[in-house]
Amino acid sequence: xxxxxxxxxxxxxxxxxxxxxxxxxxxxxxxxxxxxxxxxxxxxxxxxxxxxxxxxxxxxxxxxxxxxxxxxxxxxxxxxxxxxxxxxxxxxxxxxxxxxxxxxxxxxxxxxxxxxxxxxxxxxxxxxxxxxxxxxxxxxxxxxxxxxxxxxxxxxxxxxxxxxxxxxxxxxxxxxxxxxxxxxxxxxxxxxxxxxxxxxxxxxxxxxxxxxxxxxxxxxxxxxxxxxxxxxxxxxxxxxxxxxxxxxxxxxxxxxxxxxxxxxxxxxxxxxxxxxxxxxxxxxxxxxxxxxxxxxxxx
Amino acid sequence: xxxxxxxxxxxxxxxxxxxxxxxxxxxxxxxxxxxxxxxxxxxxxxxxxxxxxxxxxxxxxxxxxxxxxxxxxxxxxxxxxxxxxxxxxxxxxxxxxxxxxxxxxxxxxxxxxxxxxxxxxxxxxxxxxxxxxxxxxxxxxxxxxxxxxxxxxxxxxxxxxxxxxxxxxxxxxxxxxxxxxxxxxxxxxxxxxxxxxxxxxxxxxxxxxxxxxxxxxxxxxxxxxxxxxxxxxxxxxxxxxxxxxxxxxxxxxxxxxxxxxxxxxxxxxxxxxxxxxxxxxxxxxxxxxxxxxxxxxxxxxxxxxxxxxxxxxxxxxxxxxxxxxxxxxxxxxxxxxxxxxxxxxxxxxxxxxxxxxxxxxxxxxxxxxxxxxxxxxxxxxxxxxxxxxxxxxxxxxxxxxxxxxxxxxxxxxxxx
Numbered sequence: 154x155x156x157x158x159x160x161x162x163x164x165x166x167x168x169x170x171x172x173x174x175x176x177x178x179x180x181x182x183x184x185x186x187x188x189x190x191x192x193x194x195x196x197x198x199x200x201x202x203x204x205x206x207x208x209x210x211x212x213x214x215x216x217x218x219x220x221x222x223x224x225x226x227x228x229x230x231x232x233x234x235x236x237x238x239x240x241x242x243x244x245x246x247x248x249x250x251x252x253x254x255x256x257x258x259x260x261x262x263x264x265x266x267x268x269x270x271x272x273x274x275x276x277x278x279x280x281x282x283x284x285x286x287x288x289x290x291x292x293x294x295x296x297x298x299x300x301x302x303x304x305x306x307x308x309x310x311x312x313x314x315x316x317x318x319x320x321x322x323x324x325x326x327x328x329x330x331x332x333x334x335x336x337x338x339x340x341x342x343x344x345x346x347x348x349x350x351x352x353x354x355x356x357x358x359x360x361x362x363x364x365x366x367x368x369x370x371x372x373x374x375x376x377x378x379x380x381x382x383x384x385x386x387x388x389x390x391x392x393x394x395x396x397x398x399x400x401x402x403x404x405x406x407x408x409x410x411x412x413x414x415x416x417x418x419x420x421x422x423x424x425x426x427x428x429x430x431x432x433x434x435x436x437x438x439x440x441x442x443x444x445x446x447x448x449x450x451x452x
Numbered sequence: 453x454x455x456x457x458x459x460x461x462x463x464x465x466x467x468x469x470x471x472x473x474x475x476x477x478x479x480x481x482x483x484x485x486x487x488x489x490x491x492x493x494x495x496x497x498x499x500x501x502x503x504x505x506x507x508x509x510x511x512x513x514x515x516x517x518x519x520x521x522x523x524x525x526x527x528x529x530x531x532x533x534x535x536x537x538x539x540x541x542x543x544x545x546x547x548x549x550x551x552x553x554x555x556x557x558x559x560x561x562x563x564x565x566x567x568x569x570x571x572x573x574x575x576x577x578x579x580x581x582x583x584x585x586x587x588x589x590x591x592x593x594x595x596x597x598x599x600x601x602x603x604x605x606x607x608x609x610x611x612x613x614x615x616x617x618x619x620x621x622x623x624x625x626x627x628x629x630x631x632x633x634x635x636x637x638x639x640x641x642x643x644x645x646x647x648x649x650x651x652x653x654x655x656x657x658x659x660x661x662x663x664x665x666x667x668x669x670x671x672x673x674x675x676x677x678x679x680x681x682x683x684x685x686x687x688x689x690x691x692x693x694x695x696x697x698x699x700x701x702x703x704x705x706x707x708x709x710x711x712x713x714x715x716x717x718x719x720x721x722x723x724x725x726x727x728x729x730x731x732x733x734x735x736x737x738x739x740x741x742x743x744x745x746x747x748x749x750x751x752x753x754x755x756x757x758x759x760x761x762x763x764x765x766x767x768x769x770x771x772x773x774x775x776x777x778x779x780x781x782x783x784x785x786x787x788x789x790x791x792x793x794x795x796x797x798x799x800x801x802x803x804x805x806x807x808x809x810x811x812x813x814x815x816x817x818x819x820x821x822x823x824x825x826x827x828x829x830x831x832x833x834x835x836x837x838x839x840x841x842x843x844x845x846x847x848x849x850x851x852x853x854x855x856x857x858x859x860x861x862x863x864x865x866x867x868x
Binding site for chain 2 (some may be wrong): 200201202203204216221286287288289307309310311315396397398399400412414415416417418419420
């Protein structure tokens with residue numbers, strides 16, 4: 154493999170090209186072209202109807218930096234991503250552990266856990282939004298009836314409670330995927346490893362921390378990365394719950410992109426923010442990979 | 453595993469790109485098809501005013517195609533929520549419809565995309581529009597929009613609740629409104645005084661009603677002026693209404709449509725409504741004992757917010773101009789036009805329509821205030837962004853100082 158290996162591999166690649174071709178075209182068309190076009194847009198001066206008025210240099214990015222609510226939006230984004238992902242993963246670890254045990258009716262419970270995944274996110278969110286409506290929401294009426302509230306409270310009408318509500322829904326809809334990824338990971342851990350730990354005198358908690366969690370590392374990594382990306386880019390939940398709240402106190406960078414397009418009619422600034430968004434998520438994943446080293450082989 | 457990471461990175465790229473560019477907007481069959489064997493086809497993009505909108509247009513198109521067998525009209529109906537995104541995507545992709553029905557036309561006119569209005573209807577049709585609407589439909593002296601339907605606002609009030617609160621006359625001034633609102637709230641029956649919808653749906657309308665009512669305006673004829681003494685006084689009074697409990701809780705995040713339903717259910721005593729609100733009450737709670745009065749203003753002088761939606765034609769292909777003119781003349785022929793306006797429950801913008809409308813009596817309260825209507829400065833290029841800023845920011849007066857909120861909106865207007 155030392156001499157001549159390289160050319161041989163090249164010919165192999167060349168021979169594979171006709172078969173890879175359609176996929177590469179698809180990837181280029183669906184991934185690289187839109188991403189490149191967005192980057193190009195972020196350096197153009199676009200009218201509110203998308204007519205290109207020439208190059209803009211870094212004006213669109215400068216406008217972002219001048220945007221006064223930016224720090225609050227970035228903080229919200231951090232709270233949103235970290236909060237939702239951490240809670241989701243922790244709850245899912247528990248759920249997966251539970252579903253890994255044999256018990257009567259386990260199949261039914263496993264199916265139930267999938268439900269939030271199967272339902273449309275917008276539908277789930279809208280149901281809760283209406284339920285929490287202060288004028289006619291059933292959840293609000295219930296809280297008043299059982300005496301927890303004196304009068305209906307505008308959960309969805311103020312930035313902080315609405316944001317927390319949205320986070321709760323985001324956790325709810327993220328649980329099925331995360332739980333199942335972790336459950337699959339748990340099932341790859343052979344029983345003899347657990348038995349060996351038991352024989353060596355490890356208590357349940359020590360066995361979990363020292364044996365199970367390290368072996369779950371790859372599954373945990375997949376679950377976390379996919380969740381970070383999903384949650385970071387999630388628009389529908391926040392759009393439904395906090396969309397009519399004035400100001401930027403309940404916005405993340407993703408919903409801010411939406412507001413730049415819809416309210417401010419600034420397609421070019423929105424593109425610039427999308428690029429920034431893209432860089433942030435890339436940086437977060439790189440840092441995660443560097444610090445947590447989820448891909449490290451422990452054997 | 454490494455492959456997974458690079459794949460996920462690629463997925464992020466795709467996801468973000470899709471979010472930002474809005475590619476792949478649906479394209480309801482507007483292939484920009486010009487002549488097909490001598491026949492012309494024109495694309496018509498319209499918003500959905502009501503559940504019956506599509507059927508109404510289909511009827512009009514069918515009667516037009518009967519008279520003009522060589523022209524076909526392709527109809528696309530979009531919700532108000534989406535139509536701005538749809539038209540933006542289409543224009544960006546070079547697939548603008550031939551005829552568009554929407555509220556604002558000036559952005560398209562500024563980008564040189566539209567025919568002047570007098571080139572797309574006959575002289576007779578053009579002369580039939582009411583002057584105030586034509587003025588509102590022109591940009592730099594050229595008329596680009598054909599005023600299609602109009603709407604005005606008036607105060608709807610629940611007579612039972614006001615009587616209960618000891619108020620005999622509907623409020624005419626801001627002070628009356630404040631007094632009436634707090635009196636209703638003081639009843640302690642759970643009914644709120646005045647419904648103030650400052651949520652993102654239509655906060656610009658509610659705010660305009662107040663600023664126009666205080667003698668304010670959104671433009672000095674040239675630039676967009678949000679942060680003016682008159683506007684500030686009006687917004688400060690709005691804040692006072694909120695602070696003194698004369699409104700429903702959390703007006704900043706209350707959208708208009710769901711709030712009017714609460715009025716219809718009798719849980720809000722007063723709210724500013726539109727002509728179609730009458731129909732909604734008839735349909736959903738005919739037992740509601742309500743009245744309609746002019747919108748209260750600072751000193752009681754009549755002012756209202758008028759809104760006109762327009763029809764406009766895009767310069768896609770010059771040999772379609774005759775077909776477009778034929779279709780628009782057909783639409784504005786009095787009978788066809790009134791069938792649309794009366795069924796949708798709007799006010800007509802033509803002189804012949806105003807005489808002939810079947811709803812003259814029903815809409816008397818609105819037709820009466822129409823001469824005092826003021827409009828959004830929608831011909832100003834910066835208005836769209838200002839409207840967006842009003843929608844997403846003005847509700848903050850619930851928790852912030854009125855002056856600083858107006859400054860934020862002014863900044864957005866200056867930035868546009």
